[in-house]
Amino acid sequence: MNDNKTLMKNGLWNNNPALVQILGLCPLLAVSTSVINGLGLGIATMLVLVGSNITVSLVRDYVPNEIRIPVFVMIIAALVTCVQLLMNAYAYGLYLSLGIFIPLIVTNCIIIGRAEAFASKNKILPSVQDGFWMGMGMTSVLVVLGGMRELLGSGTLFGGANILLGQWASSLKIVVFHPDNSFLLALLPPGAFIGLGFLIALKSVIDKKMQQRQPKVEKPKIERVRVTNQ
Numbered sequence: 598m599n600d601n602k603t604l605m606k607n608g609l610w611n612n613n614p615a616l617v618q619i620l621g622l623c624p625l626l627a628v629s630t631s632v633i634n635g636l637g638l639g640i641a642t643m644l645v646l647v648g649s650n651i652t653v654s655l656v657r658d659y660v661p662n663e664i665r666i667p668v669f670v671m672i673i674a675a676l677v678t679c680v681q682l683l684m685n686a687y688a689y690g691l692y693l694s695l696g697i698f699i700p701l702i703v704t705n706c707i708i709i710g711r712a713e714a715f716a717s718k719n720k721i722l723p724s725v726q727d728g729f730w731m732g733m734g735m736t737s738v739l740v741v742l743g744g745m746r747e748l749l750g751s752g753t754l755f756g757g758a759n760i761l762l763g764q765w766a767s768s769l770k771i772v773v774f775h776p777d778n779s780f781l782l783a784l785l786p787p788g789a790f791i792g793l794g795f796l797i798a799l800k801s802v803i804d805k806k807m808q809q810r811q812p813k814v815e816k817p818k819i820e821r822v823r824v825t826n827q
Contacts, residue, residue, distance in 0.1 A: 601726050608730025615738035615793075616800050620706040624698045625739060626789035630750070633757045635743030636736065637691045638698060641680050643732025646708055648676045650716040650728035657717045669712045670703070677702045690760030707735060738796065745792050750783035752776045 614620045621642075629635045652672045660668050681699045684692045692699065702708065711731055716724040748754055752774040758766035782788045 601723075604723065604726045605730045608727070608732075608734040609737065610734075610800075613734040613738065613800075614707045614731055615735055616797050618707070618710075620710065621735060622793075624701060624705070625735075625742070625793065626786050628695060628698050629739050629743040629746060629789055630784055631747040631757060632740055632743045632755050633691070633761050634694055635739030637684075637688070637761050638695055639732070639736025639739040641684065641695075641699060642702055642705065642707070642735055643729065644680055645673060645676045645702055645705075646711060646728040646732040647725055648728075649673045649708055649712050650724040651721060652676075653712045653716040654719060654721045654724040665717065666709075666713070669709060669717075673708055673712070674703045688761055690757075694757070694760060707731060738793075742789065742792050742796065746783045746788060748773060750780050750788070 608614075612618065615622075615625055624638055624642075628638045649669070649672055653669055656668070656672075677700060680702070681692075684695075684699065711727060715727045719727070744754060747756060752772065754771040754773060755766075755769045758769040762769075783792075
């Protein structure tokens with residue numbers, strides 16, 4: 598489990614926190630109205646994941662088992678506060694766009710789950726790798742779902758990139774088509790549920806196709822010997 602390649606596969610695909618574990622649905626459905634919103638929250642979540650995994654791995658031998666969960670929550674809350682202050686200082690537009698969902702990272706089950714299930718049982722390096730790849734898995738789903746909703750709802754991609762990357766990024770906006778009226782369902786939480794359902798179904802189809810392509814290993818035949826009484 599400590600192999601980086603295995604951790605990468607688990608975080609991005611086999612055990613993706615959004616598509617397989619179905620965790621963090623509240624920010625996933627509420628924030629993913631655009632690529633930039635999804636990317637911004639994904640980066641914030643990944644930073645907290647990596648930081649909490651490092652800290653928990655460092656203190657795991659010094660925290661009594663009875664109070665480990667409250668200690669982990671305090672660590673995560675402190676890191677979320679730091680990320681919130683940094684975002685407020687350097688990406689104020691994104692800070693306003695994400696709103697309450699930045700401090701709600703504290704309650705994200707992905708972070709406390711990885712701290713409890715992995716970081717509290719492993720050394721620093723694998724804990725960093727686990728936090729990074731789990732964060733990347735969450736970020737990738739946020740970006741893909743945000744792209745789908747933005748495209749269907751507004752006909753654009755990377756709209757509002759300047760609130761994350763600066764004023765120069767305004768030119769990154771891509772107008773795919775000009776809708777007469779916005780497709781409101783795609784921009785509302787029910788549209789996010791439907792989009793996430795399609796992504797989970799797509800992953801399931803791809804997994805089945807990959808299993809079918811794998812060569813089947815034939816079980817060795819066991820010859821039965823008939824014993825007769827003489």
